[in-house]
Amino acid sequence: MKLALDNWCTLPTPIGDFRMYDTGLEEVSVISMGDIQAVGSKPLFRVHSSCKASEVFGALDCDCADQLREAMKLMAIEGSGLIVYQHQEGRGHGLSLKIKAVKAMEHDGLDTAEAFEKLGLEQDKRSYPEAVAVLQQLGINEVRLVSNNPRKAAFLNTHGIQTSGVNTHPNIRPENANYLQTKNAKLGHQLPLDDQLQSESPIHFYHSDQPWGEFSNFSKHAVFLNGKIWPTVEHYYQAQKFSDPMHQEQIRCCLTPMKAKTAAYELSDQYGRTDWVNVREQIMLQALEAKFEQHPDLANKLMSSGDRQLVEFTEKDDFWGDSGDGSGQNRLGQLLMQVRAEIRQQSIHTKALV
Numbered sequence: 001m002k003l004a005l006d007n008w009c010t011l012p013t014p015i016g017d018f019r020m021y022d023t024g025l026e027e028v029s030v031i032s033m034g035d036i037q038a039v040g041s042k043p044l045f046r047v048h049s050s051c052k053a054s055e056v057f058g059a060l061d062c063d064c065a066d067q068l069r070e071a072m073k074l075m076a077i078e079g080s081g082l083i084v085y086q087h088q089e090g091r092g093h094g095l096s097l098k099i100k101a102v103k104a105m106e107h108d109g110l111d112t113a114e115a116f117e118k119l120g121l122e123q124d125k126r127s128y129p130e131a132v133a134v135l136q137q138l139g140i141n142e143v144r145l146v147s148n149n150p151r152k153a154a155f156l157n158t159h160g161i162q163t164s165g166v167n168t169h170p171n172i173r174p175e176n177a178n179y180l181q182t183k184n185a186k187l188g189h190q191l192p193l194d195d196q197l198q199s200e201s202p203i204h205f206y207h208s209d210q211p212w213g214e215f216s217n218f219s220k221h222a223v224f225l226n227g228k229i230w231p232t233v234e235h236y237y238q239a240q241k242f243s244d245p246m247h248q249e250q251i252r253c254c255l256t257p258m259k260a261k262t263a264a265y266e267l268s269d270q271y272g273r274t275d276w277v278n279v280r281e282q283i284m285l286q287a288l289e290a291k292f293e294q295h296p297d298l299a300n301k302l303m304s305s306g307d308r309q310l311v312e313f314t315e316k317d318d319f320w321g322d323s324g325d326g327s328g329q330n331r332l333g334q335l336l337m338q339v340r341a342e343i344r345q346q347s348i349h350t351k352a353l354v
């Protein structure tokens with residue numbers, strides 16, 4: 001396989017603009033952040049196996065789409081990196097056998113390893129020669145491999161590519177928790193699960209692009225409130241500092257949550273409502289309820305946090321956050337726990353009605 005280095009197009013994604021190169025093969029795609037010929041001598045690199053269920057249809061019971069997105073995010077942050085995407089369903093066995101295996105998981109209560117065993121399949125049949133070919137063509141013999149799968153590293157190593165590992169953070173939810181644990185326990189993966197599955201430890205969140213970042217008010221989840229769509233909870237919350245519709249709209253139209261926050265800060269001395277301190281918690285609660293009600297995947301994520309304490313971990317805020325050392329009031333974390341309790345209560349009521 002040989003890349004046509006001059007035949008590429010821009011791949012504009014929510015994560016950033018990538019380039020997609022012509023590989024000449026339908027079953028292999030190559031994308032890069034930045035010019036693929038300028039990714040450096042030890043780039044961020046991922047070789048990814050297709051998973052139509054999660055990547056195309058949004059299935060929640062594995063982490064394949066999450067891993068791809070995480071890798072793209074890391075590359076977007078660094079401004080450089082490349083991904084070789086191989087059409088390799090079901091750990092190399094194809095979609096038909098994968099469906100059989102997942103069916104066995106559903107109907108017979110097997111885990112993914114047991115299901116393959118029952119079908120008499122090798123646990124992982126994949127190999128990655130196309131990835132090696134791309135790296136060789138680019139003259140790269142060392143990569144920072146974005147993966148939790150040591151077999152990928154071993155394959156590259158035996159083909160002359162040195163690797164150092166970059167773990168991706170798993171997005172654990174009720175639908176995929178067993179699958180992820182089986183990957184670690186039986187398939188040799190090294191997903192950093194423990195810190196997230198320890199049921200007692202508090203969950204710290206702050207940056208929207210880091211684990212549990214969905215709980216941040218900056219997370220890119222729009223809410224529909226007061227007859228309008230607000231790009232993030234932050235936009236809605238900041239806009240409510242003003243009673244006049246013109247200033248509210250000015251904040252709503254800000255391009256990022258940070259811009260909304262800054263604009264509200266600048267305007268509030270002159271135009272802000274005077275009772276803000278008395279109403280702000282109620283407004284925040286209303287926005288959070290809308291966010292988790294209108295995004296069922298987020299509600300699932302919130303429920304997957306069980307009874308763990310939720311803490312907005314930042315030294316920049318001693319009211320909504322914990323001041324970074326636990327001395328702050330952590331009101332955002334408290335309200336999220338309140339919403340979690342409300343959702344739990346509702347689902348008990350719904351179940352009772354069925």
Ligand SMILES: Nc1nc2c(ncn2[C@@H]2O[C@H](COP(=O)(O)OP(=O)(O)OP(=O)(O)O)[C@@H](O)[C@H]2O)c(=O)[nH]1
Binds near residue numbers: 090101
């Ligand atoms: N049999 C089976 N295969 C699955 C399932 N979910 C995803 N896959 C396949 O598993 C492969 C991805 O393998 P994983 O073990 O999840 O991850 P990985 O690519 O080895 O490792 P990372 O680089 O850490 O993401 C793809 O071929 C998917 O089609 C499942 O429930 N059952």
